[in-house]
Amino acid sequence: xxxxxxxxxxxxxxxxxxRPLAMAPGAFGxxxxxxxxxxxxGCDLVLTTDGVIAGVHFLPNDPPENIGRKALRMNLSDLxxxxxxxxxxxxxxxxxxxxxxxWIAAFAAGLGEDAKHYACxxxxxxxxxxxxxxxxxxxxxxxxxxxxxxxxxxxxxxETVVVSGTIGDAALGILLxxxxxxxxxxxxxxxxxxxxxxxxxxxxxxxxxAAAVLAHASAAMDVSDGLAGDLAKLCxxxxxxAEIDVSRVPLSDAARMALAAEPALIExxxxxxxxxxVVLTIAPNKLGAxxxxxxxxxxxxxxxxxxxxxxxxxxxxxxxxxxxxxxSYSHF
Amino acid sequence: xxxxxxxxxxxxxxxxxxRPLAMAPGAFGxxxxxxxxxxxxGCDLVLTTDGVIAGVHFLPNDPPENIGRKALRMNLSDLxxxxxxxxxxxxxxxxxxxxxxxWIAAFAAGLGEDAKHYACxxxxxxxxxxxxxxxxxxxxxxxxxxxxxxxxxxxxxxETVVVSGTIGDAALGILLxxxxxxxxxxxxxxxxxxxxxxxxxxxxxxxxxAAAVLAHASAAMDVSDGLAGDLAKLCxxxxxxAEIDVSRVPLSDAARMALAAEPALIExxxxxxxxxxVVLTIAPNKLGAxxxxxxxxxxxxxxxxxxxxxxxxxxxxxxxxxxxxxxSYSHF
Numbered sequence: 169x170x171x172x173x174x175x176x177x178x179x180x181x182x183x184x185x186x187r188p189l190a191m192a193p194g195a196f197g198x199x200x201x202x203x204x205x206x207x208x209x210g211c212d213l214v215l216t217t218d219g220v221i222a223g224v225h226f227l228p229n230d231p232p233e234n235i236g237r238k239a240l241r242m243n244l245s246d247l248x249x250x251x252x253x254x255x256x257x258x259x260x261x262x263x264x265x266x267x268x269x270x271w272i273a274a275f276a277a278g279l280g281e282d283a284k285h286y287a288c289x290x291x292x293x294x295x296x297x298x299x300x301x302x303x304x305x306x307x308x309x310x311x312x313x314x315x316x317x318x319x320x321x322x323x324x325x326x327e328t329v330v331v332s333g334t335i336g337d338a339a340l341g342i343l344l345x346x347x348x349x350x351x352x353x354x355x356x357x358x359x360x361x362x363x364x365x366x367x368x369x370x371x372x373x374x375x376x377x378a379a380a381v382l383a384h385a386s387a388a389m390d391v392s393d394g395l396a397g398d399l400a401k402l403c404x405x406x407x408x409x410a411e412i413d414v415s416r417v418p419l420s421d422a423a424r425m426a427l428a429a430e431p432a433l434i435e436x437x438x439x440x441x442x443x444x445x446v447v448l449t450i451a452p453n454k455l456g457a458x459x460x461x462x463x464x465x466x467x468x469x470x471x472x473x474x475x476x477x478x479x480x481x482x483x484x485x486x487x488x489x490x491x492x493x494x495x496s497y498s499h500f
Numbered sequence: 501x502x503x504x505x506x507x508x509x510x511x512x513x514x515x516x517x518x519r520p521l522a523m524a525p526g527a528f529g530x531x532x533x534x535x536x537x538x539x540x541x542g543c544d545l546v547l548t549t550d551g552v553i554a555g556v557h558f559l560p561n562d563p564p565e566n567i568g569r570k571a572l573r574m575n576l577s578d579l580x581x582x583x584x585x586x587x588x589x590x591x592x593x594x595x596x597x598x599x600x601x602x603w604i605a606a607f608a609a610g611l612g613e614d615a616k617h618y619a620c621x622x623x624x625x626x627x628x629x630x631x632x633x634x635x636x637x638x639x640x641x642x643x644x645x646x647x648x649x650x651x652x653x654x655x656x657x658x659e660t661v662v663v664s665g666t667i668g669d670a671a672l673g674i675l676l677x678x679x680x681x682x683x684x685x686x687x688x689x690x691x692x693x694x695x696x697x698x699x700x701x702x703x704x705x706x707x708x709x710a711a712a713v714l715a716h717a718s719a720a721m722d723v724s725d726g727l728a729g730d731l732a733k734l735c736x737x738x739x740x741x742a743e744i745d746v747s748r749v750p751l752s753d754a755a756r757m758a759l760a761a762e763p764a765l766i767e768x769x770x771x772x773x774x775x776x777x778v779v780l781t782i783a784p785n786k787l788g789a790x791x792x793x794x795x796x797x798x799x800x801x802x803x804x805x806x807x808x809x810x811x812x813x814x815x816x817x818x819x820x821x822x823x824x825x826x827x828s829y830s831h832f
Contacts, residue, residue, distance in 0.1 A: 194544075199737055200652050201578040201722050202548040204644075207539060212526075216534040217590040217626045217639065224628060246533040258549040260592070260637040294549045296556060300632020305592040307549065307639035312536075320532050390533050405531055 181269075182295060185276035189283045189290035192256055203291035205256060211311040214252040218242040219260075219305035226369075227345065228301070232271045234369050236279030236304060242392065243308035244286055245373035245444040249390035251318040251382030252310030254288035254375065260305040262298035286375060316382060323387035323406035323449040325477040330385075330458065330469050332374045332445045334420040335395050339440020340433065341368030354429045360422035367420075371444035377469070380461035381448055388448035394439035396492050399447055399481040406449075409478030414438075414485040418470040438483060439492055449475050513601075514627060517608035521615045521622035524588055535623035537588060543643040546584040550574040551592075551637030558701075559677065560633070564603045566701050568611030568636060574724065575640035576618055577705035577776040581722040583650040583714030584642030586620035586707065592637040594630035618707055648714060655719035655738035655781040657809040662717075662790065662801050664706045664777045666752040667727050671772020672765065673700030686761045692754035699752075703776035709801070712793035713780060720780035726771035728824050731779055731813040738781075741810030746770075746817040750802040770815060771824055781807050 187198050194204040207213045220239045222228045240257060247254050259279075263272070283289050288308065341364035344350050351361040381388050387406055391398050395417070403409050414434065419427065427433050450458055455471070462469040473484075483490040519530050526536040539545050552571045554560045572589060579586050591611075595604070615621050620640065673696035676682050683693040713720050719738055723730050727749065735741050746766065751759065759765050782790055787803070794801040805816075815822040 196651065196653075199733075200582075202546045202582050202584070202642075202649070204544040204546055204649050206544045206646065209541070212536040212538045213545060214534045214536055215590055215623055215641075217592050217624055219592050219594075219626055219628070219637070221594060221628060221630050221632070223631055250532075250534050252534070258547055258639045260549050260551050260639075262551075262553060262635060291547055292549055294551055294637070296551070296553060298553050298632065298635070299555055300553070300630065300635070303594060303630070303632070303635065305551070305626070305637040307590045307592075309547075310534075314538065317534070317536050319528070321528075 181272065185272055186290060186293060189276065189280045192289040192291060195289065195291045198292060205291065205309060207311050210314050212314050212317060214247060214250050214310040214312055214317055215307065216243050216246040217305065217307040218246065219303060221303040222301035230369060232274040233278030236275050237282045237370060239304040239306045240279060240282050240288065240308070241371040241373045241444065243306050244288065244375055245371060245390045245392065247308060247310040248373050248375040248378045249381065249388045249446045250310070250312065251316065251378050251385070252312045253378060254286050254308065254310045256289050256291040257306050257308040258292045259290060260294040262296050262303045264302055265297050267302065312382060318381055318385050318388045320387055320389045320402045320405040323402060323408055323475045325408055325475050327386055327449040327475040328452055328455060328471050329410055329412060329447065329449055329473040329475060331391065331395065331418060331447045331472050332377055332467050332469050333372065334418045334423065335391070335443055335445065336423045336437025336440060337364050337367035337420050338442035339436045340364045340423055340426055342442070343436065354426040356422060356425055360425060363420060363422045368442060371442070373444050374446050374467050376465040377446060377462060377467045380458055380465060381446060383461065384454045384458040385448035385450050388446055391443040391445045391447050392441055394441040395443065395447065396438045396481060396483060402447065403479070403481050409476040410473055410481040411476050412473035412481060412483045414483050414490060416470060416472045418468065434490070435492055513604065517604055518622060518625060521608065521612045524621040524623060527621065527623045530624060537623065537641060539643050542646050544646050544649060546579060546582050546642040546644055546649055547639065548575050548578040549637065549639040550578065551635060553635040554633035562701060564606040565610030568607050569614045569702060571636040571638045572611060572614050572620070572640070573703040573705045573776065575638050576620065576707055577703060577722045577724065579640060579642040580705050580707040580710045581713065581720045581778045582642070582644065583648065583710050584644045585710060586618050586640065586642045588621050588623040589638050589640040590624050591622060592626040594628050594635045596634055597629055599634065644714065650713055650717050650720045652719055652721045652734045652737040655734060655740055655807045657740055657807050659718055659781040659807040660784055660787060660803050661742055661744060661779065661781055661805040661807060663723065663727065663750065663779045663804050664709055664799050664801050665704065666750045666755065667723070667775055667777065668755045668769030668772060669696050669699035669752050670774035671768050672696045672755055672758055674774070675768065686758040688754060688757055692757060695752060695754045700774060703774070705776050706778050706799050708797040709778060709794060709799045712790055712797060713778060715793065716786045716790040717780035717782050720778055723775040723777045723779050724773055726773040727775065727779065728770045728813060728815060734779065735811070735813050741808040742805055742813040743808050744805035744813060744815045746815050746822060748802060748804045750800065766822070767824055
């Protein structure tokens with residue numbers, strides 16, 4: 169008769185590795201059909217979903233500790249760009265039959281660190297075996313005061329365009345990962361190559377900046393498919409344009425060195441994607457307050473251009489608009 | 501320069517086929533990083549996630565109209581069992597490169613019908629190409645009055661066990677699908693075989709019963725991994741047991757015929773899964789009200805046994821407990 173022995177391998181796996189991530193009381197220890205979430209009174213829930221597939225968004229030999237973290241951080245980056253405070257996530261994971269328990273343990277340990285660090289607990293999940301590559305799909309939730317989510321569609325001509333962190337590191341990192349000999353061609357010392365590789369392996373979502381985005385930005389979006397294409401999307405949604413000073417786009421030392429060695433990399437930097445930074449527009453009179461808030465949050469922000477009444481995002485270098493062959497990373 | 505031509509193939513696909521499903525204002529026409537959802541005051545949000553993978557949860561040649569609907573309905577069934585009213589869903593879809601646009605159009609059309617029928621609009625999504633099989637992962641959301649979600653853990657000894665609809669049809673349907681010659685062995689007329697096949701292709705979630713579950717059930721869960729195993733989970737969560745009269749488990753005419761021809765199919769019927777019915781426990785004095793509410797909702801409900809102070813779910817036939825080799829469908 170089904171008593172305790174009906175607890176399947178799936179249930180045991182979930183209990184051992186994923187239940188510790190389900191700290192919220194509304195997750196019911198992953199032992200019910202569903203979880204509950206009660207947004208604070210006067211708040212909207214912000215919802216986003218993103219995922220990773222082996223061979224597409226990460227390489228099968230990437231450290232398992234990073235895979236779940238990467239998937240969660242892609243979603244956290246969307247929440248940061250909307251000014252939202254994370255409250256939890258759901259996860260669907262499809263595992264090839266050959267996945268061993270050590271892989272799952274490392275995967276869950278990495279994910280658990282992030283769930284704790286970002287105060288974003290696991291609320292529920294779905295685990296399956298797949299004949300295909302390993303994949304992880306996450307739906308993440310945050311809260312904002314009612315009506316306050318920072319949108320893409322609300323930029324105005326005359327505002328300043330600001331971007332967090334540095335741009336292009338992960339896109340260079342994946343090139344290096346695929347062809348390590350590029351480090352020599354780009355004249356990168358070992359620690360610079362390691363920096364680029366690390367930025368590809370593990371996004372640094374700017375959730376520390378979310379409160380400043382909520383308080384000061386007029387429009388914002390997550391930079392994940394390349395600054396050029398993502399900014400063009402924001403412009404289109406807002407019915408305006410942007411003019412960006414390429415020399416002001418913030419680069420890491422490593423990216424700067426690579427670019428000096430191979431100037432054509434500017435295209436990769438501006439369009440390669442996987443940045444997980446925030447691009448936002450802001451009224452010039454709010455810039456001081458934004459800079460102070462970003463400083464306090466420990467996140468670098470850089471003014472890179474302005475919103476115009478035109479169309480599209482123009483990237484200006486030496487007085488001329490750059491012509492980008494492939495402005496945005498496409499999954500197709 | 502990136503103006504309109506930076507709109508990628510992915511964006512165009514989403515706009516054409518998925519934007520019509522995003523009827524809720526908080527979906528922002530799928531044109532922002534995230535969606536918003538504002539639960540009515542005094543309500544909890546109920547969250548669940550479930551998905552399908554080609555070759556695991558559906559066959560690659562199943563009609564594309566049904567694939568998205570099946571994934572959505574698996575989630576709707578969880579919401580129904582919790583007494584929740586659907587409010588929307590997020591979807592991640594991974595498409596093999598060979599997927600043609602006609603497939604996507606049919607997929608989206610089927611899903612759109614369900615989004616409308618169940619008043620459960622698409623709120624956001626993520627579309628990728630995969631080197632593996634097609635997969636669809638859905639996170640669905642519903643609302644219940646604060647604190648009122650019907651849990652698994654709250655059944656009490658002496659209560660009656662009730663199940664909706666009929667049990668075992670989909671499990672027999674998948675056997676038939678894999679070996680059509682079984683129809684002859686089971687002496688099924690064509691329409692009976694078609695009924696079983698259809699129940700496998702397209703779940704019938706009992707969302708019409710959700711209000712009655714919320715009003716009257718003391719505990720409930722979705723039957724998706726087999727009645728025997730799922731009821732055992734409910735018993736374990738509640739710290740009790742259940743005694744089920746096998747002769748009262750509701751069967752369709754088709755399942756009854758198959759069982760008459762091959763009595764060993766009782767195991768498949770009770771443990772095969774994919775039922776997407778609701779099993780619930782209820783105080784005997786509330787049974788009348790539940791029956792009336794179910795009648796009004798047009799959903800059959802059947803009393804099949806009672807909650808005991810023991811352990812595990814025992815299925816009694818001819819005075820003896822059935823011995824089930826594999827009480828619950830496991831994905832592992």
